[in-house]
Amino acid sequence: MPVRPRRSFALAAAVATAAALGATALATTTASAAEVPLSGYELTWGIKQSYRTYVSTYAQGTFTATDGAAQAANNGVFTFTDGTGTYDTTSHALHLTFKGTLTAKSTLHGFVREMSDFQYDSAAGTLTADLVSDGGTKQQDVTLAKVAAPTSQDLKDLGTTLTAAAGTFLGSDSYANAAGDPLSALKPASTTSPSPTPSTTPTQSPTPSATPTQSATPSATSSSSPSASPSDTVSEPATKGDIADGRLTWGVKESFRSYVVGSVAKGKITTSGGATQAAGNGVFTFTGATGSYDTDADTLTAAFDGAVNFKGHEDNGTYGLDLTFTDLKATLDGGTGKLTADVTSLGEKSEDVVLADLKAASTDVTAKDDVITLDDVTTTLTAAGAKAFGGFYQSGAELDPLDLSVALTADATLPTDGASSTTGTGSSGTSGGTGGTDNSGTTGSTSGGVTGSTTGDVSGALASTGSEVPVAALGTAAAVTAAAGAGVVFAMRRRRTQA
Known part of the structure; x- marks a missing residue:
């Protein structure tokens, strides 16, 4: 050494x-x-x-x-x-x-x-x-x-x-x-021995600590933007009111999507209820927005239809990973806010989980042609989200950015949706998709060349996954936590030990 x-x-x-x-x-x-x-x-x-x-x-x-x-x-x-x-x-x-x-x-x-x-x-x-x-x-x-x-x-x-x-x-x-x-x-x-009075003592200044510092979790506290005074009459319906329609596009986390359909989990991603997935195992689009807005106060609350389900590690019809996100809701106030969702893991549902803090490029919520559009909104995992994900994906970690657009009137035209439905079933090492109607992602294997077996001999570097879970000790039934990046540990089904 x-x-x-x-x-x-x-x-x-x-x-x-x-x-x-x-x-x-x-x-x-x-x-x-x-x-x-x-x-x-x-x-x-x-x-x-x-x-x-x-x-x-x-x-x-x-x-x-x-x-x-x-x-x-x-x-x-x-x-x-x-x-x-x-x-x-x-x-x-x-x-x-x-x-x-x-x-x-x-x-x-x-x-x-x-x-x-x-x-x-x-x-x-x-x-x-x-x-x-x-x-x-x-x-x-x-x-x-x-x-x-x-x-x-x-x-x-x-x-x-x-x-x-x-x-x-x-x-x-x-x-x-x-x-x-x-x-x-x-x-x-x-x-402890009695303290002596030292006869000679070095006089150098204390050495600075080399302890790595962790970045702070972005605050989800609402901004101090002044609220608009209520109007006695509804003279400007496009300034404050209910949302007529809208869509939200978000990928959760790219490395997680790759892992689910890759060579270890050998799983699939399925969208339903109005949600779709872009081709090439791309991002998800949720539709049918409802909620409210106030462009004077720079506030927006929008809930979206659709569900996305991740399945992997199938064993005789039983999946070790079975995770669903539904009822996504984005709230913004002065450019910051929260993203919540109902999370169902292996049949157990948790409602209104605050998954991420949101931070838009601008503090303003403005409308153009009766449409509010916000692109590349930063999503940062919250403490509550980290807890929901089992604590292996640390608070403050960056998830995929999201785009959202909402129509303020029934006849407003939303921007062209960049996410389109895919076809096929997710399987190990596939690319593209063939057959089927379940909108399942089918792209590639996990980055880093992970290989595995049911005995826990998983090897290979998990590049850029953000995972901190021991991969070599996991085996395929639990390696989802490590390679997923999102650290969805609670989605692991505990296998029964043999008597």
């Missing part, structure tokens, strides 16, 4: 670490490097919350912590104990090795992942562990995460970034360079 150049601790971290050593240890500091032994430390790290959720829920698995390791309640983070190591009083570098073994095991997909001998090196800024996959050969001292330099008075809640090796071990290349759970390496207060 390459050795990285050592970097000094921040002032505050050095003081805190020195305090734990005791006055006697510090008194032995000389001009040359002096390593002081340490003991009794604890490491707390959760790997990544979405990974824990995946293992315990969708993989029907468990975490087992043994040999000094423990897990917090409610599928919480892990603690590794009896940390021993050394502290370099010259460079203020800390190296600790912890006891405890953590095993992740899935009864549904048949994988076993074992981690032990966790080591934290502050100079290198790394967390390493010994790894064993499915009973194979142990890989020693594999760097699981890069650890940010401390910026506070202790080694608490340090940012971590998962490595490519971690992605390979956990089952998905999408983990590489993804933010992991924060890490803490502390000595419990009950066993």
